[in-house]
Amino acid sequence: MARKSYRQAINEALRQEMRRDSKVIVIGEDVAGGQGASGETGGVGGVFGVTGGLYKEFGPERVIDTPISESAIIGAASGAALTGMRPVAEIMFVDFVGVCFDQIYNQAAKFRYMFGGKAKTPMVIRTMIGAGFRAGAQHSQTLHPLFTMIPGLKVVMPSNAYDAKGLLINAIRDDDPVIFMESKVLYDTEMEVPDEAYRIAFGEANIAREGKDLTFVAFGPMVPRALAVAEVLAKDGVSVEVIDPRTTSPLDEDAILDSVGKTGRLVVIDESPPRCSLAADVAAMVASKGFRSLKAPIGQVTCPHTPVPFAPNLEDEFLPNPRRIEEAARAALSWR
Amino acid sequence: MQLSRDDLKRAYRGMSTIRAFEERVDKEFALGNIPGFAHVYLGQEASGIGVCFDLSDEDQIGSTHRGHGHCIAKGCDVKGMMLEIMGKAGGLCGGKGGSMHIADMSKGMLGANAIVGGSPPIAVGAALTQKLLKTGKVAVAFSGDGASNQGTTFEALNMAVVLGVPAIFAFENNGYGEHTAASYAVGAPSIAERAKSFGMPAEVVDGSDFFAVHDAMGRALERGRAGEGPYALEIVCSRFLGHFVGDPQAYRLPEELAQARANDPLARFRTKVTEASLLDDADLNAIDAEVLAQIEEAVALAIAAPRPDLSTLEQDVYVRY
Numbered sequence: 272m273a274r275k276s277y278r279q280a281i282n283e284a285l286r287q288e289m290r291r292d293s294k295v296i297v298i299g300e301d302v303a304g305g306q307g308a309s310g311e312t313g314g315v316g317g318v319f320g321v322t323g324g325l326y327k328e329f330g331p332e333r334v335i336d337t338p339i340s341e342s343a344i345i346g347a348a349s350g351a352a353l354t355g356m357r358p359v360a361e362i363m364f365v366d367f368v369g370v371c372f373d374q375i376y377n378q379a380a381k382f383r384y385m386f387g388g389k390a391k392t393p394m395v396i397r398t399m400i401g402a403g404f405r406a407g408a409q410h411s412q413t414l415h416p417l418f419t420m421i422p423g424l425k426v427v428m429p430s431n432a433y434d435a436k437g438l439l440i441n442a443i444r445d446d447d448p449v450i451f452m453e454s455k456v457l458y459d460t461e462m463e464v465p466d467e468a469y470r471i472a473f474g475e476a477n478i479a480r481e482g483k484d485l486t487f488v489a490f491g492p493m494v495p496r497a498l499a500v501a502e503v504l505a506k507d508g509v510s511v512e513v514i515d516p517r518t519t520s521p522l523d524e525d526a527i528l529d530s531v532g533k534t535g536r537l538v539v540i541d542e543s544p545p546r547c548s549l550a551a552d553v554a555a556m557v558a559s560k561g562f563r564s565l566k567a568p569i570g571q572v573t574c575p576h577t578p579v580p581f582a583p584n585l586e587d588e589f590l591p592n593p594r595r596i597e598e599a600a601r602a603a604l605s606w607r
Numbered sequence: 608m609q610l611s612r613d614d615l616k617r618a619y620r621g622m623s624t625i626r627a628f629e630e631r632v633d634k635e636f637a638l639g640n641i642p643g644f645a646h647v648y649l650g651q652e653a654s655g656i657g658v659c660f661d662l663s664d665e666d667q668i669g670s671t672h673r674g675h676g677h678c679i680a681k682g683c684d685v686k687g688m689m690l691e692i693m694g695k696a697g698g699l700c701g702g703k704g705g706s707m708h709i710a711d712m713s714k715g716m717l718g719a720n721a722i723v724g725g726s727p728p729i730a731v732g733a734a735l736t737q738k739l740l741k742t743g744k745v746a747v748a749f750s751g752d753g754a755s756n757q758g759t760t761f762e763a764l765n766m767a768v769v770l771g772v773p774a775i776f777a778f779e780n781n782g783y784g785e786h787t788a789a790s791y792a793v794g795a796p797s798i799a800e801r802a803k804s805f806g807m808p809a810e811v812v813d814g815s816d817f818f819a820v821h822d823a824m825g826r827a828l829e830r831g832r833a834g835e836g837p838y839a840l841e842i843v844c845s846r847f848l849g850h851f852v853g854d855p856q857a858y859r860l861p862e863e864l865a866q867a868r869a870n871d872p873l874a875r876f877r878t879k880v881t882e883a884s885l886l887d888d889a890d891l892n893a894i895d896a897e898v899l900a901q902i903e904e905a906v907a908l909a910i911a912a913p914r915p916d917l918s919t920l921e922q923d924v925y926v927r928y
């Protein structure tokens with residue numbers, strides 16, 4: 272075991288799965304880099320270096336650079352999956368799914384059910400999400416609610432390096448299409464990550480911090496923020512439980528309901544515009560299935576109903592920031 | 608087309624402005640004054656200026672993530688651009704867009720675009736407006752060699768032919784889409800050949816030669832203004848620097864980079880006009896000096912400017928929750 276970054280953990284998961292199973296291939300834009308160029312080939316390994324070194328080990332047949340053609344990337348991945356391969360396709364920024372969404376939600380997501388259970392589509396779509404990078408309105412969205420509402424897709428939002436590795440290995444071994452959402456602000460975060468391959472099952476939340484007064488449910492990049500605010504509140508003697516569902520579909524409803532059963536108070540923190548967000552979804556679920564446990568209205572801390580603004584101060588205000596999370600927590604606690 | 612001395616000065620001023628602006632963006636980025644990413648247009652100046660030279664404010668362009676040069680060529684205010692790129696109040700988009708989303712409708716600049724292949728369909732729509740309103744104006748879609756492989760681009764090329772709209776597809780082939788060479792990613796013999804197969808005239812142009820780009824654009828404009836339909840230009844040029852500011856570029860050999868610099872569009876323009884005694888070095892140097900002062904002023908203004916007011920976060924939306 273060694274300390275590894277979120278980026279390294281993902282890279283290691285890809286490498287170990289590619290070694291284990293020759294059907295696993297990586298396909299996307301600049302996943303190798305330098306194809307056809309005068310200098311080094313394969314030295315880029317993705318714009319954030321996540322697929323670094325894979326080309327050197329596995330070569331051009333298994334680490335496939337494509338033209339800038341997202342519909343064809345996703346369509347080809349699902350066609351290959353349908354016929355026996357296990358592709359890991361990359362859509363560099365989740366914002367780019369706009370150009371290939373049909374191949375995801377009408378095609379890959381539907382094959383298993385629509386073909387009467389006779390088709391398998393074991394593919395993973397790795398993609399980067401989130402604001403905080405000053406990358407502007409078309410490179411900063413999360414869009415996880417869009418995928419979560421589509422039957423047939425599994426949606427993964429790892430919030431730390433350990434989870435990223437185990438969840439990606441599980442995704443690659445899964446027989447259904449999985450959207451694997453990497454948080455670009457977390458790539459450099461480090462923790463102890465086992466060297467060997469391991470799986471983390473989907474639909475099993477991580478209790479990131481135990482507490483008894485208030486429950487935070489947070490997704491992906493919001494988990495570290497929720498933990499930081501929980502730490503601040505602890506200084507005031509408030510004990511916050513932080514639930515990281517890890518996958519938005521399937522969703523570990525029991526873990527959330529159990530926690531609210533204990534604390535009676537819930538704040539959901541979700542990097543998404545408010546309408547039809549995971550915050551709204553979890554709040555609705557708890558209101559209908561956990562009504563008896565509730566001692567206060569459910570708090571939802573989300574982004575405003577706007578595109579992501581560019582200017583740093585606007586973007587910081589756009590994100591569920593510590594101030595807004597803390598305010599929501601205090602509001603939930605103040606209810607008698 | 609014969610260009611007057613004033614025209615030549617205007618062309619050089621445009622290219623020099625892009626050069627100075629982008630060199631400064633590169634520097635300010637390194638100093639930490641520019642948030643996010645920046646993709647500079649160094650080496651491609653003759654393309655933007657050559658294409659936009661005879662366009663009016665009523666002719667429109669759609670641009671790309673590498674859009675600063677297009678903005679300048681279309682007449683956007685460099686102060687407003689620098690403010691925008693630094694994320695400051697008073698920027699052309701109020702600091703909400705940034706480098707990849709600069710737009711100015713009053714100049715016919717329909718927006719830089721951070722989605723590769725985003726602009727061609729939009730330009731078809733703008734060209735449809737021109738056609739329906741019988742303006743005799745055109746709409747230009749700038750796209751890269753990389754964007755030429757996007758499905759949206761194929762659809763736009765075909766629909767422009769089907770609808771017979773005055774759209775001009777300016778494909779700037781700088782040899783790379785990010786870190787992948789066009790020679791690998793473009794399957795067709797050339798982007799121009801591919802455009803022709805969609806049913807429109809197309810030509811390959813030396814994009815480091817302002818005069819070649821300007822002439823070719825003249826042919827495209829003539830067809831567009833006459834209502835005869837779309838046209839495509841494959842403008843072959845070089846990217847002096849990396850894909851984004853900070854790209855180490857191990858995939859390009861030093862010789863290739865040196866070759867790109869040897870084909871500098873500003874230097875070629877200078878040689879041509881001075882050898883023909885149309886302008887002399889003093890004329891051009893005076894322009895360079897004026898431009899540098901203008902960029903200096905824009906940077907000083909932008910650095911000193913405040914961030915946008917937080918109240919603008921929820922401005923320009925039609926509903927709040």
Ligand SMILES: Cc1ncc(C[n+]2csc(CCOP(=O)(O)OP(=O)(O)O)c2C)c(N)n1
Nearest residue numbers: 367673721722723751752753754783784785
């Ligand atoms: C739909 C989409 N896919 C991928 C990207 C990431 N990306 C940004 S620029 C770029 C390369 C574009 O190459 P080209 O069209 O040749 O333009 P150039 O950068 O050379 O000006 C890529 C892949 C994107 N912004 N949008």
Ligand SMILES: [Mg+2]
Nearest residue numbers: 751752783784
């Ligand atoms: Mg290019």
